[in-house]
Amino acid sequence: MSAPSDISSVWEELARAGGRIVYLVLDGAGGLRDGANGKTALEMARTPNLDRVMRDSACGLLELVGPGITPGSGPGHLALFGYDPLRFRLGRGVLSALGIGFDLREGDVAARINFATVDGEGRVTDRRAGRISSETNRRLCDRLRNAVRLDFDGEWFLETVAEHRAVLVLRGANLAGDIQDTDPQATGVPPREPVALSAAARPTAELAHAFIGQARDALAGEKSANAVLLRGFHRHAPLPTLQARFGLKGLCIAQYPMYRGLSRLLGLDVAAPPEGLDAAFGLLAERFGDGHDFYFLHVKGTDKHGEDGNMQGKVAVIEAVDRLLPGLLDLQPDVLVVTADHSTPAVMAAHSWHPVPVLIRAASARADGIGHFDEYACRGGGLGLRPGLHLMGLALAHAGRLNKFGA
Amino acid sequence: MSAPSDISSVWEELARAGGRIVYLVLDGAGGLRDGANGKTALEMARTPNLDRVMRDSACGLLELVGPGITPGSGPGHLALFGYDPLRFRLGRGVLSALGIGFDLREGDVAARINFATVDGEGRVTDRRAGRISSETNRRLCDRLRNAVRLDFDGEWFLETVAEHRAVLVLRGANLAGDIQDTDPQATGVPPREPVALSAAARPTAELAHAFIGQARDALAGEKSANAVLLRGFHRHAPLPTLQARFGLKGLCIAQYPMYRGLSRLLGLDVAAPPEGLDAAFGLLAERFGDGHDFYFLHVKGTDKHGEDGNMQGKVAVIEAVDRLLPGLLDLQPDVLVVTADHSTPAVMAAHSWHPVPVLIRAASARADGIGHFDEYACRGGGLGLRPGLHLMGLALAHAGRLNKFGA
Numbered sequence: 001m002s003a004p005s006d007i008s009s010v011w012e013e014l015a016r017a018g019g020r021i022v023y024l025v026l027d028g029a030g031g032l033r034d035g036a037n038g039k040t041a042l043e044m045a046r047t048p049n050l051d052r053v054m055r056d057s058a059c060g061l062l063e064l065v066g067p068g069i070t071p072g073s074g075p076g077h078l079a080l081f082g083y084d085p086l087r088f089r090l091g092r093g094v095l096s097a098l099g100i101g102f103d104l105r106e107g108d109v110a111a112r113i114n115f116a117t118v119d120g121e122g123r124v125t126d127r128r129a130g131r132i133s134s135e136t137n138r139r140l141c142d143r144l145r146n147a148v149r150l151d152f153d154g155e156w157f158l159e160t161v162a163e164h165r166a167v168l169v170l171r172g173a174n175l176a177g178d179i180q181d182t183d184p185q186a187t188g189v190p191p192r193e194p195v196a197l198s199a200a201a202r203p204t205a206e207l208a209h210a211f212i213g214q215a216r217d218a219l220a221g222e223k224s225a226n227a228v229l230l231r232g233f234h235r236h237a238p239l240p241t242l243q244a245r246f247g248l249k250g251l252c253i254a255q256y257p258m259y260r261g262l263s264r265l266l267g268l269d270v271a272a273p274p275e276g277l278d279a280a281f282g283l284l285a286e287r288f289g290d291g292h293d294f295y296f297l298h299v300k301g302t303d304k305h306g307e308d309g310n311m312q313g314k315v316a317v318i319e320a321v322d323r324l325l326p327g328l329l330d331l332q333p334d335v336l337v338v339t340a341d342h343s344t345p346a347v348m349a350a351h352s353w354h355p356v357p358v359l360i361r362a363a364s365a366r367a368d369g370i371g372h373f374d375e376y377a378c379r380g381g382g383l384g385l386r387p388g389l390h391l392m393g394l395a396l397a398h399a400g401r402l403n404k405f406g407a
Numbered sequence: 408m409s410a411p412s413d414i415s416s417v418w419e420e421l422a423r424a425g426g427r428i429v430y431l432v433l434d435g436a437g438g439l440r441d442g443a444n445g446k447t448a449l450e451m452a453r454t455p456n457l458d459r460v461m462r463d464s465a466c467g468l469l470e471l472v473g474p475g476i477t478p479g480s481g482p483g484h485l486a487l488f489g490y491d492p493l494r495f496r497l498g499r500g501v502l503s504a505l506g507i508g509f510d511l512r513e514g515d516v517a518a519r520i521n522f523a524t525v526d527g528e529g530r531v532t533d534r535r536a537g538r539i540s541s542e543t544n545r546r547l548c549d550r551l552r553n554a555v556r557l558d559f560d561g562e563w564f565l566e567t568v569a570e571h572r573a574v575l576v577l578r579g580a581n582l583a584g585d586i587q588d589t590d591p592q593a594t595g596v597p598p599r600e601p602v603a604l605s606a607a608a609r610p611t612a613e614l615a616h617a618f619i620g621q622a623r624d625a626l627a628g629e630k631s632a633n634a635v636l637l638r639g640f641h642r643h644a645p646l647p648t649l650q651a652r653f654g655l656k657g658l659c660i661a662q663y664p665m666y667r668g669l670s671r672l673l674g675l676d677v678a679a680p681p682e683g684l685d686a687a688f689g690l691l692a693e694r695f696g697d698g699h700d701f702y703f704l705h706v707k708g709t710d711k712h713g714e715d716g717n718m719q720g721k722v723a724v725i726e727a728v729d730r731l732l733p734g735l736l737d738l739q740p741d742v743l744v745v746t747a748d749h750s751t752p753a754v755m756a757a758h759s760w761h762p763v764p765v766l767i768r769a770a771s772a773r774a775d776g777i778g779h780f781d782e783y784a785c786r787g788g789g790l791g792l793r794p795g796l797h798l799m800g801l802a803l804a805h806a807g808r809l810n811k812f813g814a
Contacts, residue, residue: 379787
């Protein structure tokens with residue numbers, strides 16, 4: 001991580017103790033207007049509590065990674081946390097491993113696994129093996145742990161994530177992560193080879209090759225999950241923590257592994273996964289004031305419904321969040337941020353590059369007096385349209401956590 | 408071109424096949440309100456078709472090169488095409504040579520020539536020699552080709568561009584382009600010397616010096632065109648093409664040499680020059696869907712009238728473009744961009760640094776619902792005010808031509 005510095009390194013210089021920050025991240029909440037209603041999900045949602053917060057907040061739009069760039073969940077959150085996602089690059093394998101609480105160590109190479117179905121001629125017919133149950137997944141991982149023998153001076157681990165997803169971790173000297181995905185991202189074609197993308201990666205690529213071949217043999221009798229696809233190979237190098245960088249002792253409240261893993265990577269404490277929205281907000285109320293400075297509350301439903309093209313579902317999640325908002329406001333955080341890690345327009349049923357709305361509520365916020373939190377209303381906000389990376393600096397400042405720059 | 412990377416290199420990483428993009432570039436279309444009407448040319452123009460497009464488009468403002476920086480046509484277009492103009496620097500000589508279809512090779516040094524008038528004491532009295540005809544220009548170039556002898560291990564070429572403009576190309580080993588312009592950009596003073604700006608450029612500067620002196624002798628009998636002024640010395644190094652960078656197979660439809668030359672430099676195919684606006688739009692309709700992904704239609708009239716301080720002429724060109732717009736819309740490009748490469752306010756009669764309006768029309772555009780395309784209306788657009796470089800990333804994204812970044 002010796003890449004060139006950015007504005008966030010100045011916040012590092014200036015960081016001091018101060019107030020408490022709450023990030024309420026509605027995953028994928030940004031969107032587009034649909035044909036039927038002519039509104040985005042945020043525009044459609046009835047959010048009396050959020051509306052009240054908005055009137056007292058500064059607002060604007062965030063472009064998470066860059067113009068035209070559709071963020072994965074990892075890069076989107078890195079930007080919100082003040083880590084330039086072009087400078088701090090993460091593999092999906094590393095995130096998956098961290099997300100299940102796997103004790104990933106420096107130098108480990110992790111790759112995400114999909115159990116998949118291939119036909120008699122080796123062509124992928126289902127990249128997710130009909131979304132097998134987590135139970136089946138665990139049974140298959142057990143079998144592979146017994147059947148596969150990798151010949152190298154090190155250890156390897158295979159762990160179930162959920163449904164068809166698992167993670168492979170290789171631990172040993174001189175491993176490398178620059179290896180091509182074997183997931184062809186399409187059906188009707190065979191998996192790709194785990195090609196080494198550098199000379200240094202050849203031994204690791206051979207291990208991956210051996211793993212894939214032996215897994216095929218061991219899974220030959222399965223009807224659906226008879227092959228594995230690997231992607232997101234990455235060698236794990238610890239990142240500087242939020243505490244080391246900005247002096248923030250953080251707590252993550254998130255149900256999904258990816259976000260929990262990312263938080264752990266950045267040195268946040270991670271609360272036990274809450275079951276549902278009420279539990280998540282309840283947990284925040286319970287933990288608030290327990291010695292943390294930075295509370296990250298992650299809401300997955302907005303993204304999930306967006307990915308499914310379900311506009312009404314997305315609206316319902318936003319409205320459910322709104323009903324829980326008064327409890328959060330009662331905690332009186334010094335800084336409340338509401339935003340998203342990327343857009344997931346229901347009309348696209350996928351992540352997108354469109355900027356997301358953001359609000360910052362704090363005593364020192366230059367309140368815009370805008371009455372609704374959505375993509376269009378926030379065009380008029382005083383925060384303007386700016387890179388997602390900027391958010392953390394503003395949050396720190398509003399929490400009184402940054403010294404003056406220069407004399 | 409080993410300068411530090413910028414956001415455009417991330418688009419290179421993410422590029423994939425996708426839809427078709429049309430860039431309609433109204434050269435110098437941005438402007439200022441004049442005293443008589445209190446409106447800019449774009450505000451004044453009656454553009455019912457463009458207004459309709461605007462209502463369905465995302466819009467905003469582009470700052471082409473940087474704050475306060477007035478772009479030449481080359482840098483302005485480079486930015487629009489996704490090439491940071493501070494990273495990719497071009498000499499006017501190189502552009503002139505490419506614009507007349509001259510087969511410029513790597514290492515060639517090109518300089519733009521103006522035939523000019525000097526008085527008995529060697530002071531420039533007319534930097535354009537009364538805008539001599541292209542016919543006269545060709546006759547004078549013939550004479551110079553016969554009269555001038557340059558003593559070096561290489562070849563040289565002298566080619567007419569148009570009116571008073573020509574181009575000089577030096578071809579040989581170890582030539583350099585960092586040589587001071589001899590055009591003093593003023594009358595009443597003598598031409599400047601072609602001073603070498605580095606030790607390596609000395610031999611090339613001496614060749615330029617010899618050429619200028621011998622040209623003065625050969626042109627001594629001419630009434631107006633009795634001297635040459637050289638500017639924009641540049642050593643030609645090929646640029647990475649649009650296809651290599653973003654997977655775009657481009658077609659340029661432009662009447663003027665500069666834009667044709669720049670397009671060729673970036674690997675676009677270049678259609679035969681259309682005579683006038685109707686022909687240009689007709690050519691686009693004819694060629695659309697012929698295997699290109701990126702169609703660049705250049706309109707020069709807006710800039711020309713702006714440079715002449717002719718507000719009404721500029722308005723007329725914008726209205727003429729508007730009348731031709733329905734034919735372009737019938738082609739149903741996946742992405743339509745309308746913008747300018749810089750402002751040329753008629754009240755300044757020159758290029759300027761003021762941001763230009765931009766619209767992006769695409770199925771995935773977050774339409775702003777703004778009803779007119781001009782500098783003031785576009786302030787309210789969701790694209791915000793952003794660097795011109797950003798445009799290509801947005802166009803690629805809206806054409807479905809960028810993969811997701813990270814997991």
